[in-house]
Every structure is written in structure tokens, then in C-alpha cells.
Amino acid sequence: MLVQISAQQPGGRQPARGPDPLVAVDVLLGLARPARRLVTRTTHIVSTVAAPPLRLALHPPGVPATLHPARWIDALARSGADRRELLAVQASGRADVLVPVVVDTVLDRLDLTAVVLERVDLDAVVTAVLAQVDLIAIAEEVIDGVDLPEIIRESTGSMASDTVRGARMQGISADEAVGRAVDRLLLRHGRRAVRPPESADATTDATHPVTERAP
Amino acid sequence: MEPANGGVSPLPREARPYQGQRAGVVTRFLAAAIDGAVVWLVLAGAYVGYAGLRFLFDPRGFTFPDAGLVFSLLAAFAVLVVYLTAAWWLSGRSYGCLVMGLRVVNHRGGRLRLVGALVRALFCAAFPIGLLWVAISRENRSVQDMVLRTSVIYDWQPRVDAHGHGAA
Numbered sequence: 001m002l003v004q005i006s007a008q009q010p011g012g013r014q015p016a017r018g019p020d021p022l023v024a025v026d027v028l029l030g031l032a033r034p035a036r037r038l039v040t041r042t043t044h045i046v047s048t049v050a051a052p053p054l055r056l057a058l059h060p061p062g063v064p065a066t067l068h069p070a071r072w073i074d075a076l077a078r079s080g081a082d083r084r085e086l087l088a089v090q091a092s093g094r095a096d097v098l099v100p101v102v103v104d105t106v107l108d109r110l111d112l113t114a115v116v117l118e119r120v121d122l123d124a125v126v127t128a129v130l131a132q133v134d135l136i137a138i139a140e141e142v143i144d145g146v147d148l149p150e151i152i153r154e155s156t157g158s159m160a161s162d163t164v165r166g167a168r169m170q171g172i173s174a175d176e177a178v179g180r181a182v183d184r185l186l187l188r189h190g191r192r193a194v195r196p197p198e199s200a201d202a203t204t205d206a207t208h209p210v211t212e213r214a215p
Numbered sequence: 216m217e218p219a220n221g222g223v224s225p226l227p228r229e230a231r232p233y234q235g236q237r238a239g240v241v242t243r244f245l246a247a248a249i250d251g252a253v254v255w256l257v258l259a260g261a262y263v264g265y266a267g268l269r270f271l272f273d274p275r276g277f278t279f280p281d282a283g284l285v286f287s288l289l290a291a292f293a294v295l296v297v298y299l300t301a302a303w304w305l306s307g308r309s310y311g312c313l314v315m316g317l318r319v320v321n322h323r324g325g326r327l328r329l330v331g332a333l334v335r336a337l338f339c340a341a342f343p344i345g346l347l348w349v350a351i352s353r354e355n356r357s358v359q360d361m362v363l364r365t366s367v368i369y370d371w372q373p374r375v376d377a378h379g380h381g382a383a
Contacts, residue, residue, distance in 0.1 A: 140223050149225040168242075168316045169229060172369065175239020175355075182350050194236040194355045196324060196366045 226371050230316075233369045237355035240347065242315050243367055247346060249311030254295045258287075292340050299336035304329045308370075318370035327365065335363055 058070040065071070116122075153161070179192050224231060262282070270277045282290070302309035307318045307326045319335070321327050327335065338359045339345070345358030352361070360366055 143223045147228065149223065150227065153227070164314060165227065165230075167245075167314075168371065171242035171245055171315055172230075172233055172239075174241035178241055178350055179239055179355070183353075186351070188353065192353055192355060194239075196235075196237060196320070196322075196368065 230369075230371055234371065236369055238315075238317050238349075238367050238369050239355055240350040242317060242369075243346060243349055243357070246309070246311035246315040246317055247343070249314055250295075250299070250309045253310050254291060254298060257294050257298070258291055261290075295340045296333070296336045299339060300329070300333045303327050303332040303335065312367070316369055316371040317367050319365060319367050322364040322366075331363065331365075335359055335365060338363065 058073070059068050183189075183192070226234065262280070266279055269280060299309055302312075303319050304327060307320060312318060319327060321331060342358065348358045348361075349355050356366065
């Protein structure tokens with residue numbers, strides 16, 4: 001069974017093959033479970049039988065507590081734990097150095113792009129990314145960034161609408177100029193409180209609210 | 216502030232910071248002048264129409280009608296009050312406000328009701344000089360605004376939302 005029976009070759013000759021390593025692995029795996037059960041039972045029996053004399057040996061009656069062997073074993077355990085933690089830290093430091101090198105070496109031998117394209121469901125990844133992205137907000141930001149309304153105005157606007165827009169902006173500038181002049185005449189400091197306090201939702205697009213000061 | 220309808224604003228960038236602020240004396244004066252021209256046109260049209268009718272009925276004895284100063288002033292007052300009341304009640308803006316990008320709002324930032332619009336129109340028609348107080352007021356308010364708790368704000372957006380709030 002350890003030697004594969006090879007297929008009949010044309011001409012009657014059967015090429016020999018070596019033992020199949022998988023069979024050995026299967027045997028070991030098959031043995032593992034009963035072996036584990038045996039070890040567990042044996043350990044249980046030994047610990048049950050040996051526990052009283054072991055306790056007696058570790059804590060001998062009549063001997064001062066400082067001389068009990070249990071204290072030496074505790075001290076050894078604590079020392080071992082400290083040593084184990086130190087080794088873990090050192091191993092982690094070495095892994096920090098080695099792992100990137102190993103990963104780089106592996107990746108140099110792989111075409112990661114081909115692996116991703118072959119093994120990753122890109123549709124699912126893109127769908128998941130898009131589900132978390134607010135496309136409307138991105139579109140609004142792009143439109144605002146390129147100032148699409150202005151482009152539309154420039155391409156479709158008439159002279160009349162340009163004139164009205166110009167007149168409005170000139171009016172606003174004149175309002176501010178007159179306001180500043182009057183405030184200077186009246187020796188007022190600070191800017192005018194021109195935003196109605198109740199207008200939290202009155203109109204749109206005021207991105208620079210004026211700070212109100214007490215008259 | 217973000218646009219009331221969310222999303223991208225159609226307004227020119229240079230105008231956005233001013234939206235919602237109380238307008239100054241120059242813009243309001245220009246809007247009032249445009250409204251005055253509208254009222255004058257309506258009166259002139261009515262006068263010409265009346266003269267035309269008189270001519271039709273009696274071409275030989277036709278003379279241009281002489282309305283008299285008092286009647287003319289009363290007619291102008293009536294037309295102005297009706298015009299302003301209707302404009303402020305229906306849309307918050309008269310034609311002058313539309314051209315200059317202004318809107319009349321109440322103390323809550325919403326459109327005036329009919330009674331409020333009528334009272335304000337009467338006050339403005341009877342005491343037009345109160346507009347000049349805007350130049351002196353630290354809050355850019357006219358005498359009428361201070362008494363009636365209204366405001367005239369920059370608002371370039373063309374539409375009004377269902378609640379009568381400006382510029383949605």
C-alpha cells in the first residue's frame with residue numbers, strides 16, 4: 001500500500017514509483033487522536049496518584065516555609081516567565097526586521113497584479129467601496145470646484161443678464177462703501193450687523209457671515 | 216450657509232457671501248427708483264388709455280384730461296400701495312427688488328402675510344424718506360423695517376420654497 005500500483009504502460013512494462021508521502025502523513029494524522037486520548041488519560045491517572053506525595057514533597061511538614069521546595073519552584077517559574085517575555089520582545093524585534101525582507105523577496109518572485117486580477121473579485125471590491133462613498137457629495141464638490149454654474153452662465157448668458165449681475169454687484173459694493181463712510185463719520189468701530197438674527201434658514205449661500213457687535 | 220435645496224449653488228461666487236445680509240441704502244434706493252418708474256408707467260398708461268377713450272367718444276371736442284395734482288397724487292399713492300402689497304405678499308419682491316436681487320422678509324425670515332404687506336406698503340408710500348435711515352442704521356434697517364420688524368435682504372435666488380422662505 002505504501003508503494004503505488006502504477007498504471008499499466010504500453011508494452012507491458014510498469015515503471016516503479018517511490019512511496020507516496022501523503023500516505024505517511026495520513027497515517028500519522030490517524031494516530032494522533034488515539035495517542036492524544038492515551039496521553040490525556042495517563043496524565044490524569046499519574047496526577048491523581050502522584051498528587052498527595054508530590055504535595056508532601058513540595059511542602060514538607062515541620063520544615064520552615066522559606067525552605068519549602070515549592071518556593072524554589074515558584075522563583076524558577078517567575079524567572080522563566082520574565083525570560084519568556086524578554087525572548088518574545090526580542091523575537092518580535094527580529095521579526096520586524098525579517099518579515100519585510102521575506103515579504104519583499106516573495107513579492108519580487110510574484111506578479112502581484114496578476115494574482116490580484118486572477119484571484120480577487122474586483123466587482124465585489126468596487127461595489128463595496130462605492131457603497132461607502134457618497135457619490136452625490138463628490139459630484140457636488142466637483143461641480144462646485146469647476147464652477148459649472150459660471151460656465152453655463154458664460155456659455156448661455158445674455159447681455160441683459162450680465163448687465164443685471166454687474167448692476168447688482170456694483171450696488172453691493174456701493175452699499176458697503178456708503179456704510180463704511182457713514183460709520184467713519186459717526187465714529188463707529190466694527191462691522192455692521194447686517195445679518196438678521198432670525199435668518200438661520202432665510203436664504204442661501206452666505207458663506208461668510210458677518211459678526212454682530214452691540215451698537 | 217448651504218443652499219436650501221442642498222448641493223451646488225447656481226449663484227456667482229462673488230455674490231454668495233452676501234446672500235441673506237440686509238441690503239444697503241444704494242441698492243434699496245435703486246430698487247425703489249425702479250418701482251417708482253413702474254408705478255409711473257402704470258399711471259401714464261392709465262392716463263393715455265383714458266385720454267384715448269375720451270378721444271374715441273368725442274374726437275371733435277377732445278382735450279387732454281386734467282387730473283389735478285391732488286387726484287394724481289392720490290392715484291399714484293393707490294397704485295403704489297396696491298403694487299407693493301401684491302408684490303411683497305405674493306413673492307416677497309417687487310419688480311425693483313427682482314432686478315436688484317432683493318427680498319423683503321419678516322422677523323422670521325419668511326415672506327410677509329397680506330396684512331403685513333399692506334401695512335408696510337402704506338407706510339412706505341406715506342413716508343418714503345424713511346428709506347434713507349438705512350444709511351445711518353447699524354443694521355441696515357429703514358424706519359419701516361424697525362417699526363414693522365421686517366428686513367430687506369440680498370437674495371439672488373429666483374424661487375421661494377413652500378414655506379415662503381427666501382431663496383430656496
